[in-house]
Amino acid sequence: GDQVEQSPSALSLHEGTGSALRCNFTTTMRAVQWFQQNSRGSLINLFYLASGTKENGRLKSTFNSKESYSTLHIRDAQLEDSGTYFCAAERNNNNAPRFGAGTKLSVKP
Amino acid sequence: DMKVTQMPRYLIKRMGENVLLECGQDMSHETMYWYRQDPGLGLQLIYISYDVDSNSEGDIPKGYRVSRKKREHFSLILDSAKTNQTSVYFCASRGQGFSDYTFGSGTRLLVI
Numbered sequence: 001g002d003q004v005e006q007s008p009s010a011l012s013l014h015e016g017t018g019s020a021l022r023c024n025f026t027t028t029m030r031a032v033q034w035f036q037q038n039s040r041g042s043l044i045n046l047f048y049l050a051s052g053t054k055e056n057g058r059l060k061s062t063f064n065s066k067e068s069y070s071t072l073h074i075r076d077a078q079l080e081d082s083g084t085y086f087c088a089a090e091r092n093n094n095n096a097p098r099f100g101a102g103t104k105l106s107v108k109p
Numbered sequence: 110d111m112k113v114t115q116m117p118r119y120l121i122k123r124m125g126e127n128v129l130l131e132c133g134q135d136m137s138h139e140t141m142y143w144y145r146q147d148p149g150l151g152l153q154l155i156y157i158s159y160d161v162d163s164n165s166e167g168d169i170p171k172g173y174r175v176s177r178k179k180r181e182h183f184s185l186i187l188d189s190a191k192t193n194q195t196s197v198y199f200c201a202s203r204g205q206g207f208s209d210y211t212f213g214s215g216t217r218l219l220v221i
Binding site: 004006031033035040041042043045048050086088093094096097098099100101102 | 142144149150151152153154157159167168197199206207208209210211212214215217
């Protein structure tokens with residue numbers, strides 16, 4: 001069954017604003033990875049977390065295994081942040097990551 | 110520069126033809142994956158390979174098979190392609206333990 005539920009499915013932001021994307025898991029996951037898929041279709045690694053919080057520039061991600069969710073915060077959104085964001089989570093080391101359906105982000109001037 | 114390379118980038122095949130998608134990685138990663146991506150569905154797992162000749166079905170293996178004869182190469186084979194196998198196919202690899210996944214740039218396959 002579905003293990004990774006991603007929300008919202010679509011999001012529109014004005015430049016300079018921010019928001020949060022969320023992934024809920026229907027089972028306990030040991031790690032999560034966030035990707036941005038750009039307009040060319042390439043998957044760009046953003047974060048890999050086994051726990052806690054990581055930050056990189058205007059992006060910050062948190063993974064709470066106990067409560068079965070992960071978030072990706074974007075602040076001061078820029079036009080180049082547009083694209084589709086995916087989370088992918090794994091149950092254990094021998095288990096391949098399962099993807100959410102993605103959040104399509106549009107950043108407007 | 111560590112990377113996963115997929116060939117070809119674009120491919121058009123007729124229904125019933127055989128299709129070979131190739132994936133290579135230069136990181137000596139043991140585990141490799143094949144996914145397909147269709148609009149609105151995210152990426153779906155087709156096959157996993159834990160090492161040479163050690164392959165397991167993913168969530169949607171029907172209509173596909175794989176081959177891994179060298180650690181750095183993982184092939185996806187469609188015997189007698191069907192139109193519903195039109196999709197974008199992604200290959201990925203990962204190292205041991207808690208390590209992130211590296212994806213290739215994808216192969217866009219159109220079956221007509």
